[in-house]
Amino acid sequence: MVMASVMQKIIPHYSLARWLLCNGSLRWYQHPTEEELRILAGKQQKGRSRKDRKYNGHIESKPLTIPKDIDLHLETKSVTEVDTLALHYFPEYQWLVDFTVAATIVYLVTEVYYNFMKPTQEMNISLVWCLLVLSFAMYPSKHH
Incomplete structure (x- = not known):
């Protein structure tokens, strides 16, 4: 629950998915x-x-x-955030990449915690996050 709240606050400002597309390396040709x-x-x-x-x-x-x-x-231009508004599946792509980053952070923090504290009665919640990433990637939403 805490990670979801953190994601909701950080993602609008820092998104790996948006950076991957809009960092200036991708270009398009204006017709x-x-x-x-x-x-x-x-x-x-x-x-x-x-x-x-x-x-x-x-x-x-x-x-x-x-x-x-x-x-x-043809004039070439770099892909900008405004250009991504026209991409049909960009919100799904952004959500999946950013969720994967958050799940990876949860996994790493949990593994460090388990390595130092060695709890015996707790379930490793990071495995649930990894399974969620796999299920979201393999079974995309059908509501489009």
Whole structure:
């Protein structure tokens, strides 16, 4: 119970999972806008013609085709915390990694305690935390 309270206070400020994704080592490529692609391909924005109005305003637009040999340079950006908001399973990933870190800390502290104090009548609670980590990792939530 104490560890859950500590996790609740610390995780919003210090999260290993968030740091692993947002420390600057991961990068993503920003795709160009349709207007930028039109300029690179040398195509102009088409206006409405009389033929388009003829069909009650329903325009059958063809997809924009871009040649493969255009001089396109994609801008790279580092993954930030704002970018993780769009990741579908990021909250589950963050929770599992941070819970695993907390369970590891509980395991290590408990093992040190058992090593020095040598209690005989107490159950080793760290094994329960290890089993919880394994069960959460192997049987993910089905509510998505």
